[in-house]
Amino acid sequence: MIQLKSIKKSYPSKNGAVEALSGIDLSIRQGEIFGIIGYSGAGKSTLIRLINRLEQPTSGRLIVDGKEISSLSKKELREARKDIGMIFQHFNLLWSRTVKGNISFPLEVAGVKKAERKKRVQELIKLVGLEGRENAYPSQLSGGQKQRVGIARALANNPKVLLCDEATSALDPKTTNSILDLLLNINKKLGLTIVMITHEMHVVKKICHKVAVLDTGKIVEEGNVLDVFQNPKMAITKEFVKQITHQEEADEAVDLMKQTHPSGTIIKLLFKGDSAKRPIINELFQRQRVEINILEGNISQTQNGAFGTLTLLIDGNIREIKSAIDYIEQQGVGVEVIQDAAQLIS
Structure with a gap:
C-alpha cells in the first residue's frame, strides 16, 4: 500500500x-x-x-x-x-x-x-x-x-x-x-x-x-x-x-537479590505468544524439587500476541536446578541465566 x-x-x-x-x-x-x-x-x-x-x-x-x-x-x-x-x-x-x-x-x-x-x-x-x-x-x-x-x-x-x-x-x-x-x-x-x-x-x-x-x-x-x-x-x-516493561525496576530487584542471595541462581524467563499462557511456575512446583521465589514479572499484549518476562530466584540441588532450566526450555520458553553461582551453564 x-x-x-x-x-x-x-x-x-x-x-x-x-x-x-x-x-x-x-x-x-x-x-x-x-x-x-x-x-x-x-x-x-x-x-x-x-x-x-x-x-x-x-x-x-x-x-x-x-x-x-x-x-x-x-x-x-x-x-x-x-x-x-x-x-x-x-x-x-x-x-x-x-x-x-x-x-x-x-x-x-x-x-x-x-x-x-x-x-x-x-x-x-x-x-x-x-x-x-x-x-x-x-x-x-x-x-x-x-x-x-x-x-x-x-x-x-x-x-x-x-x-x-x-x-x-x-x-x-x-x-x-x-x-x-x-x-x-x-x-x-x-x-x-x-x-x-x-x-x-x-x-x-x-x-x-x-x-x-x-x-x-x-x-x-x-x-x-x-x-x-x-x-x-x-x-x-x-x-x-x-x-512498557518497567525494566529499570526489574533490574533494581535483581541487583538487590544478588546482594542478599549471592549463592542463588537467578534466571529470567522470556515468554512469547502461546507460551505466555502456560502455568510454568505451577508445573515447576509439581515436577522439580527446587525452591522458587518470584522477583518480578510483566506480561503485555500486542496485536501479534502476548509477550513478557518473569524473573526467578531458584535454590536447591545443582542437578535439580539444571533439570528445572532444561524443562522450562523444553516448553518453548526462553531462559536467560542472570546469576549462576554454581556455573550451571558453561
Missing part, C-alpha cells in the same frame, strides 16, 4: 543543507497499523508529511496505492490526497464550525451534494461515538471528543490510508486508550491502513502490527511489534521497550 524507496529530505540552512531523513526504505502493507516511533527531532513528522506530500522529498520514490506521490502534478495530487486522511496532535478543527460542520468541510471542498454530505456526516458521527454532540462547537468539547471529530473528518472521503501525527500526545491516558480503541475498531471495520507517528511505546504496543524505530533521520530497527519488543537490538529500541 505504501512504499518509501531511498527517501531523503534536506532543508537549507546558513551552514549548508541539513538532512532530516537519510535514505528511508519502508514498506507498509494494506490493512496494517504501522507505528513509527522516535524521539523529538528524529524526523517522524517530516516522514509522515512526505506520505501525503505536504513535504516534497529531496530524492527517492514514494508510492501510495500504486501512485508515485512524489511525481504527481498538482491536480493529480489533489485527487490522490482524497485517499489519504490525516489527524493531528492539536486537532486542527475549524472553531467557527460545529461538529457537523467540521466533518462536512472536506466533503464540501470535494463538491459532494448536500443530501449525500448529510448522510455521510451522520454515518461518521455514529462511527466515532459523537451522537448527541452534532451541534456542539470545538470549544464545548473535551480533548477526546475533539480528536474524534478530527478522525471523522479525516474519514469523510473514504480514504484508504489514515496518517496519525502524534494523535494522542495531547490526551490523558484514559482518553488515549479510548482513541486507540476507536482507531483499532476503524482498522478492523474498514480495512484501513493506518500509519501512527508517536514517541509513546504504549501506543505501539496497544494497536500496531509493525513498528519502525527512527533515530536521527534513519530507520535503525523494524519488524513485528512482538518480535521487536521481545528482542530489541538497538540501544534506542531498548530504551523505548523499557517504557
Whole structure:
C-alpha cells in the first residue's frame, strides 16, 4: 500500500543543507497499523508529511496505492490526497464550525451534494461515538471528543490510508486508550491502513502490527511489534521497550537479590505468544524439587500476541536446578541465566 524507496529530505540552512531523513526504505502493507516511533527531532513528522506530500522529498520514490506521490502534478495530487486522511496532535478543527460542520468541510471542498454530505456526516458521527454532540462547537468539547471529530473528518472521503501525527500526545491516558480503541475498531471495520507517528511505546504496543524505530533521520530497527519488543537490538529500541516493561525496576530487584542471595541462581524467563499462557511456575512446583521465589514479572499484549518476562530466584540441588532450566526450555520458553553461582551453564 505504501512504499518509501531511498527517501531523503534536506532543508537549507546558513551552514549548508541539513538532512532530516537519510535514505528511508519502508514498506507498509494494506490493512496494517504501522507505528513509527522516535524521539523529538528524529524526523517522524517530516516522514509522515512526505506520505501525503505536504513535504516534497529531496530524492527517492514514494508510492501510495500504486501512485508515485512524489511525481504527481498538482491536480493529480489533489485527487490522490482524497485517499489519504490525516489527524493531528492539536486537532486542527475549524472553531467557527460545529461538529457537523467540521466533518462536512472536506466533503464540501470535494463538491459532494448536500443530501449525500448529510448522510455521510451522520454515518461518521455514529462511527466515532459523537451522537448527541452534532451541534456542539470545538470549544464545548473535551480533548477526546475533539480528536474524534478530527478522525471523522479525516474519514469523510473514504480514504484508504489514515496518517496519525502524534494523535494522542495531547490526551490523558484514559482518553488515549479510548482513541486507540476507536482507531483499532476503524482498522478492523474498514480495512484501513493506518500509519501512527508517536514517541509513546504504549501506543505501539496497544494497536500496531509493525513498528519502525527512527533515530536521527534513519530507520535503525523494524519488524513485528512482538518480535521487536521481545528482542530489541538497538540501544534506542531498548530504551523505548523499557517504557512498557518497567525494566529499570526489574533490574533494581535483581541487583538487590544478588546482594542478599549471592549463592542463588537467578534466571529470567522470556515468554512469547502461546507460551505466555502456560502455568510454568505451577508445573515447576509439581515436577522439580527446587525452591522458587518470584522477583518480578510483566506480561503485555500486542496485536501479534502476548509477550513478557518473569524473573526467578531458584535454590536447591545443582542437578535439580539444571533439570528445572532444561524443562522450562523444553516448553518453548526462553531462559536467560542472570546469576549462576554454581556455573550451571558453561
